[in-house]
Amino acid sequence: MVTKPFLVLISANLFVLSTAVVVFGTFYPMVYELAGLGNISVGAPYFNLLFGPIAIVSLFVMGAVPFLGWSRTSEKPSIGKPVILLLVSLLLAFAIVTYSTMHYEPVGAEWSNWALFTVWVSLWVLISHIFSAIAKVGKTSLSALVAHIGIAIAAFGCVMNAEYSYEITKRLGPGSQADFGDYQVTYVDTNLYIGRNFTAEQAIIEIADKENHQRTMVATPEKRHYSVRVMTMTELQ
Structure with missing residues (x-):
């Protein structure tokens, strides 16, 4: 149980479980409808x-992964360093989630809690792999290190974007305002102009x-219509 093949076995079963989740979520509404029970949707x-x-x-x-060998005859892994790295990852995750919560309050x-646990294990992967690369612990290949670190960064970005990104939808016109957090957004005016191969409405x-109030920024988003390609595009400057 303290070898990489055992971790591979766990990972394979997790992938099988993920596949079952997707298959069930995809086909259950179809079967439900075919059975004449009505319509049901399975979403995010x-x-x-x-x-x-x-x-x-x-x-x-x-x-x-970096702390285990491929066979039982490999050197017995030390539990001290992984535990320390786990605690360090937990403290960093707690600090990041606390800061994000206070900053975007x-x-x-x-x-x-989803963000805390996901950030924790993402940092655990990141720190453990960087530590193993620097300290040359274990024999994990460079390609595996890079791949695992990439997955950890992706998971970190996904959960932070899901839990700590916010947006509002407001209909504004010249002279109108909207508040968003610590900022006040003022729609000043609309410019209509003709470019080399397009016409544009610029706000x-x-x-x-x-x-x-000295920290003021000006954004000039615009809608461009390309008559040759019959295409409308959004630009942000």
Whole structure:
């Protein structure tokens, strides 16, 4: 149980479980409708709820890879260093999630256990692999190290974007304003102009910090219509 093949076995079973989750979520509504029971939809909440624990366990297993050998005859792994790295990862994850919650509180940020655990295991993979590369612990290949680190970074980005990104939808016109967190957005005016191969509607939007009014930014998003290609595109400057 303290070898890489055992971790590979766990990972393979997790992939099988993930496949079953996808198959069930995809075909269950079809079977439900064919059985004459009505219409039902399976969306993001179902997949998020079931894939969350699978992803966390997978990342935890992935982080242990550098410390184990391929056979029972390999050198017995030390439990001290992995435990220390796990604790360091947990402290860093707690600090990151706490900062994100406090920093984005004006726009409704709340504490997220999903974010804490996912960031924890993502940092665990990242730190354990970097440590093993520097200290030359184990015999994990460079390609595996890079791949695992990439997965950890992707998981970190996914959960932070899911839990700590916010948006509002407002209809604004020249002279109107909207508040978003610590900022006040003012729609100043609309410019109509003709480019070399397009016509454009450009908005002038002023973004001001409520506390420090000297920190003012100007955004000029625009809609461009290319008559030759009959195409409308959005530009942000």
